[in-house]
Amino acid sequence: MKPRLTLRWIVFAVAVFVMNFPVISTLVTAFKSPGEVSRNPSLWIETPTFENFATVLTTSDRLNIYNYLWNSTVAAGIGAVLPIVVAFPLAWAIVRRGVGRAILFPLVVNLRALPLIIFAIPIYMMFSVAGLLDTRLGLGLILAVVNLPLALMLLVNAVAEIPHEIEEAAHMDGARLPRLLFRIVLPLCRPALITTFIFGFITAWNEFLFGLMLTTSKAVPMTVGASFFFATSGGGVQWGVAAAVMVVAALPPLALGLVMYRRITGSLVAGAVKG
Amino acid sequence: MASRQHRENALLASPLVLFLLLILGFPTVLSLIYGFSETSFETLMQPQFSGLQNFRDVLGDPTFWQAAGFSLRFGLITAVLQCALGLALAVYLAPLVRAHPWTVAILIIPMIVAPAMMGLMYRLVLHEFAGPLPHYLYQWFGWSPSFLGPAHVFKTVVLAETLQWTPFAFLLFLTAYQSIPSELREAASVDGARPLRLFWKIEWPLMLPTVFVALFIRFIDGFRVFDNIYTLVGSGPGGSTTSMSIYIYETFLRRGEIGKAMAAAILLFLTAFLLLALGQWLTRRRRP
Amino acid sequence: MKIRHNLRAGVAALALVAAGSVQAEVTVLGWPGGPEEAALRAVTEIYNAKADVAEENKVELLFTSRDGFFDKLQVDLAAGSTAFDLNLIATYSIGRYAPYMEPVTLSDQAGTVFGDTVLKTMQFDGKQYGVPTDLSLHFLYYRTDLIDALLADDAAKAKYSEIAQQHLGKAMEPKAPADWTWEDFVANALYFSQSVNPDSPTRYGTVIQAKNLLFNMMVFHSWPRSYGGNWMDDAGNITVDSEAFRTALSQAKLLFDLGATPPDSTSYEYAEANAAYASGQVAAMVQWNAAAGELTAAQAATGTTAPPAGPEGKFTHIHGLGLGLNKAAENKDGAIAFLQWLSTEEAALAYAKAGGAPGLAADTAAKLAADRPDLVQVGDYASNFGFVMNGGTSEKALSVYEAQAKEFTGFWAGTQDLDTALKNATAAMSELLK
Numbered sequence: 001m002k003p004r005l006t007l008r009w010i011v012f013a014v015a016v017f018v019m020n021f022p023v024i025s026t027l028v029t030a031f032k033s034p035g036e037v038s039r040n041p042s043l044w045i046e047t048p049t050f051e052n053f054a055t056v057l058t059t060s061d062r063l064n065i066y067n068y069l070w071n072s073t074v075a076a077g078i079g080a081v082l083p084i085v086v087a088f089p090l091a092w093a094i095v096r097r098g099v100g101r102a103i104l105f106p107l108v109v110n111l112r113a114l115p116l117i118i119f120a121i122p123i124y125m126m127f128s129v130a131g132l133l134d135t136r137l138g139l140g141l142i143l144a145v146v147n148l149p150l151a152l153m154l155l156v157n158a159v160a161e162i163p164h165e166i167e168e169a170a171h172m173d174g175a176r177l178p179r180l181l182f183r184i185v186l187p188l189c190r191p192a193l194i195t196t197f198i199f200g201f202i203t204a205w206n207e208f209l210f211g212l213m214l215t216t217s218k219a220v221p222m223t224v225g226a227s228f229f230f231a232t233s234g235g236g237v238q239w240g241v242a243a244a245v246m247v248v249a250a251l252p253p254l255a256l257g258l259v260m261y262r263r264i265t266g267s268l269v270a271g272a273v274k275g
Numbered sequence: 276m277a278s279r280q281h282r283e284n285a286l287l288a289s290p291l292v293l294f295l296l297l298i299l300g301f302p303t304v305l306s307l308i309y310g311f312s313e314t315s316f317e318t319l320m321q322p323q324f325s326g327l328q329n330f331r332d333v334l335g336d337p338t339f340w341q342a343a344g345f346s347l348r349f350g351l352i353t354a355v356l357q358c359a360l361g362l363a364l365a366v367y368l369a370p371l372v373r374a375h376p377w378t379v380a381i382l383i384i385p386m387i388v389a390p391a392m393m394g395l396m397y398r399l400v401l402h403e404f405a406g407p408l409p410h411y412l413y414q415w416f417g418w419s420p421s422f423l424g425p426a427h428v429f430k431t432v433v434l435a436e437t438l439q440w441t442p443f444a445f446l447l448f449l450t451a452y453q454s455i456p457s458e459l460r461e462a463a464s465v466d467g468a469r470p471l472r473l474f475w476k477i478e479w480p481l482m483l484p485t486v487f488v489a490l491f492i493r494f495i496d497g498f499r500v501f502d503n504i505y506t507l508v509g510s511g512p513g514g515s516t517t518s519m520s521i522y523i524y525e526t527f528l529r530r531g532e533i534g535k536a537m538a539a540a541i542l543l544f545l546t547a548f549l550l551l552a553l554g555q556w557l558t559r560r561r562r563p
Numbered sequence: 564m565k566i567r568h569n570l571r572a573g574v575a576a577l578a579l580v581a582a583g584s585v586q587a588e589v590t591v592l593g594w595p596g597g598p599e600e601a602a603l604r605a606v607t608e609i610y611n612a613k614a615d616v617a618e619e620n621k622v623e624l625l626f627t628s629r630d631g632f633f634d635k636l637q638v639d640l641a642a643g644s645t646a647f648d649l650n651l652i653a654t655y656s657i658g659r660y661a662p663y664m665e666p667v668t669l670s671d672q673a674g675t676v677f678g679d680t681v682l683k684t685m686q687f688d689g690k691q692y693g694v695p696t697d698l699s700l701h702f703l704y705y706r707t708d709l710i711d712a713l714l715a716d717d718a719a720k721a722k723y724s725e726i727a728q729q730h731l732g733k734a735m736e737p738k739a740p741a742d743w744t745w746e747d748f749v750a751n752a753l754y755f756s757q758s759v760n761p762d763s764p765t766r767y768g769t770v771i772q773a774k775n776l777l778f779n780m781m782v783f784h785s786w787p788r789s790y791g792g793n794w795m796d797d798a799g800n801i802t803v804d805s806e807a808f809r810t811a812l813s814q815a816k817l818l819f820d821l822g823a824t825p826p827d828s829t830s831y832e833y834a835e836a837n838a839a840y841a842s843g844q845v846a847a848m849v850q851w852n853a854a855a856g857e858l859t860a861a862q863a864a865t866g867t868t869a870p871p872a873g874p875e876g877k878f879t880h881i882h883g884l885g886l887g888l889n890k891a892a893e894n895k896d897g898a899i900a901f902l903q904w905l906s907t908e909e910a911a912l913a914y915a916k917a918g919g920a921p922g923l924a925a926d927t928a929a930k931l932a933a934d935r936p937d938l939v940q941v942g943d944y945a946s947n948f949g950f951v952m953n954g955g956t957s958e959k960a961l962s963v964y965e966a967q968a969k970e971f972t973g974f975w976a977g978t979q980d981l982d983t984a985l986k987n988a989t990a991a992m993s994e995l996l997k
Contacts, residue, residue, distance in 0.1 A: 008371040012378060015364060019385050019438045022396035025407050029399065038841045038861055041402075041410040062604075062626075063595075086290040093287035097280070100288055106551040108295070113499050113547045115520040118527055118540050121319060122302035124642040134646065145298050148291075150492075157488070177283055206389030208502065212635050216592070216646045217625045223389055227628040228595040239399055239838075246392050257387045261380040316641040317662045402835055403825050404842035421826030425976035428830065506630075509775050512829040513973020513984075528634040530962055531659075 023250075029243035037239045052244035056229060065245075068225030069252065072205055074136040075221055079143025079204030080197050083151035088193075091155035092185055096167070105152070112149035116142075117209045127214060136219045139211060143204035150203070151196050158192030159185065198260055202253045222249045310537035322534070329538035338514055339539060342522035349433065349518060350497035356437045357493050358486060361444025365452050366474065372449060379449070383442040390439065394506030397435050423508055428516060432504050436497060444489045451485035452478065491554075495547075519543060588623040589897040591886065592636070592647040595626035597853070599697055599884065602919030606910050610901060620897035633961070636660065640889065648892035649902065654882035654951065655781075657687040658958035665888045666690040667899060669906035676908045678924035680946060684883030687956055693887030694906045696914065698922030700879040700944055701785055701870050702855065703748075704840065705740045705847035708864040709755065709764060713737050722762075723754045730759070730821065740847065743871040745786055748847070749814050749823075755846035758822030766844040768823040771815060772836040775972045777964035779832065782849055783971070784880045784952065787811035789873025794952040794963065794992065801992045803967070804985040807873075812974060812981060819975045829976045852941055853920070869944050881949035883922060959995040966991035 017024070029037060031048045040046060056065060093099035123142065124133070132138030162185060170184050186193075211221040229238075229245040310329060312322030333339050364382075372378055385393070401422040403409045412419035422431045455478055463473050501520040510517040510525060517525075523543075527536035593603055603624060611621045625647055627635060633656060639646065640663035652660060669691060673682060677695055685693040713719050714737055727735035727750040735750050743751070752768030753759045759768075772779050792807030818824050825831070825839055837854055839845050841861030849870050850858070859865045869877050886905065892898050904910055911921050915931050915938055923931070928942045954960060967988055974984040 016381050022400045025400045026396045041405050041407050043407050086294045089287040090291045099284045110547045113495050115523050119302040120638050122305040208391045212631050213638050224628050227630050250388050253387050258380045405838045423830035424826040508830045512976030513978035514969050515978050
């Protein structure tokens with residue numbers, strides 16, 4: 001048994017290195033000085049420096065990365081929770097009662113294939129009337145729409161996984177629908193709910209175009225704020241600073257993913273097996 | 276009883292339906308109007324009804340078909356590659372993961388990075404003079420392919436997408452694999468089945484539904500690809516890396532042909548809707 | 564109808580939730596990063612410190628991503644945004660945004676400070692839509708050490724001549740870059756490429772940024788222009804399918820085919836091309852004047868001159884950046900006051916001293932000769948070699964650049980031949996410029 005695990009360690013290491021190569025390389029670049037970036041493209045850092053991170057993390061009247069992080073946290077939080085809230089009851093109705101299976105379900109799922117940015121103009125008009133432009137709530141609402149298809153897919157599969165007998169038994173005991181849903185089905189779906197939340201949060205955190213269109217100053221999210229640090233189409237491009245800001249911007253979803261990885265692995269069982 | 280169930284059903288569906296109507300109701304109505312009108316950014320408030328003209332324009336636009344072809348090829352190839360790689364990794368690494376669960380966390384890092392940033396990262400990584408990959412290739416072999424040149428750009432974006440999203444497929448397969456009841460495996464081993472035979476006879480059939488789900492999700496995501504390709508190479512020389520999303524985006528914002536962009540989006544949505552409905556109908560027929 | 568009604572009720576409910584924003588200032592939407600931001604900040608500070616600027620007319624700066632800036636601006640303006648009073652405009656995009664902007668009257672000094680050529684870069688349909696802040700044009704950057712060595716070495720000269728004979732059909736002599744024609748540029752690029760000349764000290768003779776991107780067409784345009792090329796003639800006929808464009812496009816294609824520019828350069832934009840030059844593996848390139856600092860810092864032996872000449876002479880594509888007035892602005896009077904001040908000599912000089920690159924009339928630039936000698940060079944090139952294509956400020960100018968970017972890069976990358984590229988470009992431009 002032992003030697004076969006060794007071989008697996010090697011495969012693991014190679015897979016991690018290859019798949020994460022751009023990430024590793026960016027991490028290395030973030031610790032190089034501007035001069036070294038243009039001189040030394042290798043993965044070896046001659047004189048490591050925290051200069052780039054200092055540039056990114058120092059606040060000024062010009063750029064405040066903590067604002068962007070906070071905006072993204074709130075907006076992505078809304079964008080991850082709201083789809084679960086609205087999709088969960090329907091998911092149960094779809095599986096157990098066939099409600100909306102013919103039209104509503106494929107309609108929502110197919111939203112994933114559309115570039116939703118084509119709705120930018122009407123959404124902009126609506127938000128401007130409603131005072132939602134440049135607010136975290138407004139951005140969060142749109143991110144919720146973006147996440148809705150995957151949330152519905154994962155939750156439908158999760159409900160379908162729950163053995164029918166458990167619900168039958170509860171029904172026999174005379175449990176009414178709300179009790180059945182929130183006391184019995186919801187806890188059983190917990191792993192899928194967590195998965196959906198994590199995927200949703202990461203997707204929402206990483207969204208760029210709506211963040212660009214719907215915010216100007218107060219609610220600017222991290223992805224848009226990050227691009228302020230490296231003007232790729234003009235000015236001097238500082239790859240070191242760009243790398244540092246990418247590292248900082250990726251840390252919160254990374255932390256969330258790592259903390260909850262056990263949940264991810266545990267819950268997709270429920271989410272995926274029944275097509 | 277029936278009417279109570281009816282009321283309950285309506286109540287269960289209402290949060291999602293209301294939410295969708297609230298956010299997308301007005302945009303959908305307006306977009307449908309735009310789809311059948313001649314509309315530019317200056318005439319947002321006075322769209323001129325033009326019947327099916329936008330649809331004729333889209334269907335007669337070679338770039339649209341080029342984009343559809345690109346997205347289809349890209350979606351299919353990346354979905355198959357990701358699922359094959361993800362499945363192989365999941366099955367082979369399952370014992371390792373069982374012993375050391377933290378290894379999963381390391382493997383899923385790529386999909387946590389924003390695709391737009393991944394595109395930017397590759398711009399640096401693959402740069403002939405500033406990127407580490409060409410640097411080492413030159414150092415070791417005195418030669419490096421032009422990753423983003425016309426000859427290799429398609430392969431490069433396919434590879435970039437595959438490497439970033441293989442973890443997604445890996446994760447789906449890993450959980451499906453781990454949920455196969457151990458009695459089944461043990462029974463087969465007692466019968467003397469070798470690992471490969473065990474896989475094909477027992478594990479593969481049980482994982483098949485997950486394979487379909489994974490292929491479906493990865494195909495949709497590959498078909499609608501935007502961020503990473505756009506930041507890495509844009510729409511490509513001569514428009515050679517124009518995906519469907521990039522086509523719609525550029526028609527909409529860059530060329531300001533709002534009606535035409537809407538028409539393309541409507542066609543895309545209808546096609547996807549019909550395909551999915553057809554798929555559901557087929558699967559339901561297969562399981563009586 | 565029912566849906567509409569529900570929607571309105573819902574929107575009203577949401578409006579109660581969201582807090583309204585209060586604006587008492589003049590807000591300006593600009594590009595972050597680079598000298599433009601630093602200079603704009605500096606002059607804003609001076610303006611806000613003035614005693615006669617009322618509290619509610621103080622200027623506040625907003626910045627948004629350069630990537631996608633014009634897409635965002637399009638949506639903002641078309642939907643009647645009041646999030647900013649003034650916004651950045653560029654020569655090639657004035658026509659596109661003019662419907663949502665208001666013409667402005669500049670200060671009396673504007674004519675003498677900037678001169679007519681530069682003021683024109685901010686005009687559309689004969690009306691002034693903004694105050695010019697920065698002027699962009701192109702330099703030929705070259706490695707003085709390499710060129711000097713070539714000019715001093717007879718064997719190298721012979722090799723150069725032989726390469727020119729083989730690929731361009733005539734034996735050419737190396738020359739100083741200030742005297743180059745585009746043929747010299749091509750011959751030099753071939754000589755300094757290892758694919759053509761294995762002994763070359765650099766891997767590539769030049770780097771052409773050829774990503775399918777509108778800005779890259781601007782860099783290229785000086786080339787066909789010097790052969791007499793234009794977008795259209797005075798009668799409005801599209802003239803892109805001309806000998807001038809054919810010559811320039813084919814000469815560039817030769818460099819791609821023979822490996823005189825990096826094979827990846829069909830995906831390069833500004834940053835990548837600069838990184839290639841900075842690495843020391845490129846002998847000469849045409850690039851924006853804004854790159855001077857970065858390129859000289861990386862390669863000390865860098866000379867700059869105007870782009871090479873063609874039969875019609877030397878040319879450089881120019882465009883201006885500036886600030887203009889949003890039609891939906893909430894504080895128009897305050898915004899106009901700021902624009903008028905920006906067009907005074909005081910503001911222009913302060914802007915230049917803080918690192919900006921305003922296009923100044925010779926007399927004004929002379930006052931800065933000690934601080935910013937480069938502005939004298941920019942002003943000189945702009946007035947002697949600067950051009951804007953016929954139709955370059957029209958409503959659809961941006962889209963014309965984009966259509967050309969798609970077709971021309973396709974030709975260079977080998978996905979289509981020259982005839983197809985020019986035929987498609989002509990068709991697209993006829994549609995856009997009619």
